[in-house]
Amino acid sequence: MAKIFIYPGTSLILSDLVARFGHTPLGAAMAIRERVQTAGFESPPLQITPEEPKKGLKYAAVEVPSGVRGRMALYGPMIDDADAAIIVNEADLSFGCMGCARTNELLVFLVKKRGIPVLELMYPRTDEEGIAFVKRIRDFLENLGRKE
Amino acid sequence: MTGKVRIAQLSCGPEYSGVQKEIEDAAGSVDAEIFFPDISLKEIKKSFAEFGLDVRSPDLKLAIARAKALVEGRIEADAVFIATCFRCAEAAIVRNELRHYIASNSKLPVVSYSFTERTTSGTLLTRMEALTTIARRRALLARERQEGLTMGIDSGSATTKAVVMRENEIIGTGWLPTTGVIDSAEKVIELALAQAGVNRGDIQAVGTTGYGRFLVGDHVGADLIQEELTVNSKGAVFLADTQHGPATVIDIGGMDNKAISVMDGIPGTFTMGGICAGASGRFLEMTSKRLGVDITELGPLAMKGMARQVPMNSYCIVFGTQSLVNALAAGSSPEDVAAAACHSVAEQVFEQQLQEVDIKEPVLMVGGTSLIQGLVHAMGELLQTEIVVPPYSQYIGAVGSALLSSGFLKER
Structure with missing residues (x-):
């Protein structure tokens, strides 16, 4: 079972697909849940404190806006931890989104820089494309299993 | 090396900010010349795609492609200057990644800078001078022993x-x-x-x-x-007896701070900051004055205090002093205030500057502030490493x- 970083990180469909094919999805839900469920924080709605943008400094310099660094504090450790990644480009907003174009650029770059297996797909716009989309994800994840 | 040092400029926006001439003047004053690496449109598209950072600004795409051409040796240069607008998030990401990319894949000295329309050649002079020294005087900088x-x-x-x-x-x-x-x-x-x-x-x-x-x-x-x-890097590795291999030199000065990533005694990447005095030795001087102790007593005093007991944020020397006065008025001990001041300065240098250089051990702290024990301790805690203060570090x-x-x- 491999740890798969999913992009967009908030995509429940992508997260579900990865889990269905027997791997562990690394996405926003886990990081957010961890924070929301941690007792003692008083920083609604996401329970992210000013410490997060500081932690994000590992991934982006101080001149990069705090919102990008705060997001990187959530996603950066997942990229470090991932065995592979699935990137869906130009996804519809309803499919999932990171909320920030600059974070998107940096995340995809850092995933590629790690040199792990990456499946890069365009978001499907028709039924046929949708079927092919799921098939490619299935093949990628099955192959990962075989390699292991 | 004889003749002018050729500095490749990778940038977005200096022409439109009205500071291109300032950059060229700064280079000219240290007998260097700025040039823009020439590459074809085809190369731009290919290099940009290979690099993998999918930015939207075409000038940043061009900067990425130029960096690749330099690293791959398709274009020759003696040094690299990366410059983009202050406050542009996309550019900040690119600047950071290009600096890492060039430093880890080539021997080219590199410095980056985020400018405003107020940037002058005087601001850039020390950085340009360091770049040209590293390029021009490698033989001199390789000197390991003082003679005569x-x-x-x-x-x-x-x-x-x-x-x-x-x-x-x-x-x-x-x-x-x-x-x-x-x-x-x-x-x-x-x-x-x-x-x-x-x-x-x-x-x-x-x-x-x-x-x-x-x-x-x-x-x-x-x-x-x-x-x-360059001089401080050389002095630091000489006194700490770490002339070979990597080292990181931190110098929190009276007016500005330097963080330098050194290899074999020669600086690779460096930052020089300190627009705000709150992150400098000056703030610690003010703290000791307010506490009524000599600056030499501030370090030992800070070692006895708990920084976390006092909320202090010296992002600005005025606000920092305000926190200091408030804390004392609220009954905080001078020990805790001294520790908080040291922690605040260390934290700012850590956040603002040390993220821009690759921290490699040993980490050497030098300059007068390295004698302030509490500051060295705070920096060591932030970096999770033991900081080395060489003998004669203030000299x-x-x-x-x-x-x-x-x-x-x-x-x-």
Whole structure:
């Protein structure tokens, strides 16, 4: 079972697909849940404190806006931890989104820089494309299993 | 190297900010020239796609493609200057990634800068000078041993220091607060000569560094007048006996801070910051004054306190002082306030500057502030490493100058 970083990180469909094919999805839900469920924080709605943008400094310099660094504090450790990644480009907003174009650029770059297996797909716009989309994800994840 | 040092510029926006001439003037003043690496449209598309950072601004795409051409040796340069607009998030990401990419894949010295329309050639001068020194004087910077009888003078913004060295040993030192640049230099020279027991005429070579380096250098007829980035790196690795392999040098100065990533005694990437005095030695000086202790007592005092007991954020020296006064008025102990001030300065340097250089051990802290034990302790905690403070760390610039000037050794 491999740890798969999913992009967009908030995509429940992508997260579900990865889990269905027997791997562990690394996405926003886990990081957010961890924070929301941690007792003692008083920083609604996401329970992210000013410490997060500081932690994000590992991934982006101080001149990069705090919102990008705060997001990187959530996603950066997942990229470090991932065995592979699935990137869906130009996804519809309803499919999932990171909320920030600059974070998107940096995340995809850092995933590629790690040199792990990456499946890069365009978001499907028709039924046929949708079927092919799921098939490619299935093949990628099955192959990962075989390699292991 | 003879002739001009060729500095490749990778940038977005300086022409439209009205600062391109300032960049060129800064380079010109240290006998260097700025050039833009020429690449074809096809190369831009290919290199940009290969690099993998999918930015939207075409000028940043061009900068990425140019960086690849430099690293892959398709275009030759002696050094690289990366410059983008202050406050542009996309550019900040690119600047950071290009700096890492060039530093880890080539031997080109690289410096980056985020400019505003107010950037002047004077602001850029020390950075350009360091870039050209690394490119032009590699042989000089490779010097590991001081020879003969030489003197180094560091004319800093807060203090002036002089050191006399003979055959790799420090035999005389002088240290005084800077008042008049030449006056202070004269006095520390006398102190160092007296301690060394030598006459000025016996000195075979002199080097100067620091803000007053040109003025003092002209006054004493220096053989070497050199900015503090390269000189301090050299002095630090010499005194810490880490001349080979990697090291990181941190110098929290009276007016600005330097963080330098060094390999074999030669700086690779460096940052020089400190627009706000809150992150400098000046804030600690003010803290000690407010606490009614000498600056030399601040460090031991801070070691007895708990930084977390006092909320202090010295992002700005005015607000920092306000926190300090409030904390004392609320009954905080001087020990806790001293510790909080040290922690605040260390935290700012950590957040603002140390993220821009690759921290590699050993981490050396130098300059007068390295004697403030509480500051070194706070920095060590933030970096999760043991910080090395070499002997004579407050004389680092003067030692580096004395060491390097022995490359110009002559009988007088």
